[in-house]
Amino acid sequence: MSDYFKVKRPGLISTFQDLGRKNFYHIGLPFSGVMDKRNFLLLNKLCGNNLKDPVIEFAYQGPKLEFYGNTRNIVVAGNVNFVIKKKNKTEINGECYKSIKLENGDIIDIISTSNSVYGYFSVNGGFSINKMWGSYSTTIRPKVGANNGKKLQSNQKIFLNTYNNSDIRKLDFINTKINFIRILKGTNFDFFTKKSQDEFFSKKFIVTKFSDRMGMRLEGPKIQNSKFSNIKSEGLVKGVIQIPTDGNPIIMLSDHGTIGGYPKFGVVISADYDKLVQIPTGSKIKFKLIELNEAENLYKLYNMETKNILNRIK
């Protein structure tokens, strides 16, 4: 029998994710996929797996998993507090971005992410799960993807693939914060009053608890619409900032509804998406307006930086 983890506690919302699913917007399926792509790539490299392999993503509280099988190397990526409970009752404090050996009967307890939202977990060899429609990513509402489209469940078993290497890898890495989330003007930017446009960039917004993989709801200055508060429903993309009649922005995230009828104030640039999704409930966000060519350059820079960090993992 192959090695497996038994789920002792699934955590708040733990799902299998890879880089997402293309070409299904027109039937109402979003990309899904990992929220924080950089941490996903670092994790796979540290595990010695293919960079696009599916991993377990968790938010705030992670899963508690008991390991059955031969020795494996696990890695946790993000800002995450976790402990390894050895079979002989000793406890080891977990360190992120570092291979840790698990033996038969050991338990990994992922307690929480700190000052961030998402964390990532994988193992050398990776998880033996089913691909659906070109991706392993789980989209919970339509029940599409790995694990029958469901988040991790108590007592389920997660089987592991065989592995080719068991190298110990380590990376010195700190997730940096940015002072501004940079956005481009949305297609309905001009629907909003001059005063509200100014306030959007001069004041701060708070991330409310009504935020998940679908969207991030913000509260701050009420952004006033002086034209139409409803538009005919049309396509949405990841990062779109919709502003409904109540004036509170909602940012579309990876599991967003594919169509929406609220005006689009702006769109978060691709280079800042990983940082955006990691801003936890109760924290403040400030936005900055930039131009398209800057956004394109920042994306190139961000990718280059990710590549450089990946190259530091030997």
Added chain:
Amino acid sequence: MLKNIYNLGDSALYCDFGNDVSKEINLNVIKYFQILKNNKIDGITNLAPSYNKLVITFDLDKINFNEMKDKILNLKLTNVSFGQTKNISIPVCFDDEFSLDMNRLTNKLNKSKKSIINLLLDNSYFCYMTGFIAGMPFLGDINKSIKMDRLETPRVNVPKGSIGITEQFCNIYTFDSPGGWNILGKTPLEIFDTSNEKKPNLIDPGDQVTFYEISKKEFIKKKDE
């Protein structure tokens, strides 16, 4: 006609076909959608057609906005056959248990439940698009005399299978979902089939949809099938 192309963020095109909602404009959107679906342009990752817009997402690692915009502007417009469109009949039960907003509708429209149901059943509806949640069809146009705004406060959870109306449109909730449409009834049919990768949608854009009434007994029987 495609009137203009804007960027929607740094990795999507927003193709504008005008502001009106009509079958003619929508067929134009669907035409672009079909052509792009059939002639894969490298870098395109998703297509979201709607009443009068087409959003195209692309992989910023491969191509940028201006390059993709040129490709779309220079797209060779071939004739697309809509031969594959279907006529679909959807059974609906209007039992009080399912017609969650019937009281609101009878009051606001000053019509009887029977006449509201008949007006819905009398028309045949064109599917403009699917989306929001997987497989949800946006159908139109309903009889003007039952036009109704969205709920002032949307429901946290609309039950799967619910038939709703808002403005000149009706739809079917393919999954339990938040939503603000006025709910008239419920269908026992599975509108989105996750076990069918090639064709998960029962209703596709361009299809023609009619509704017919079933009793609660028939609803339960069909649900069990």
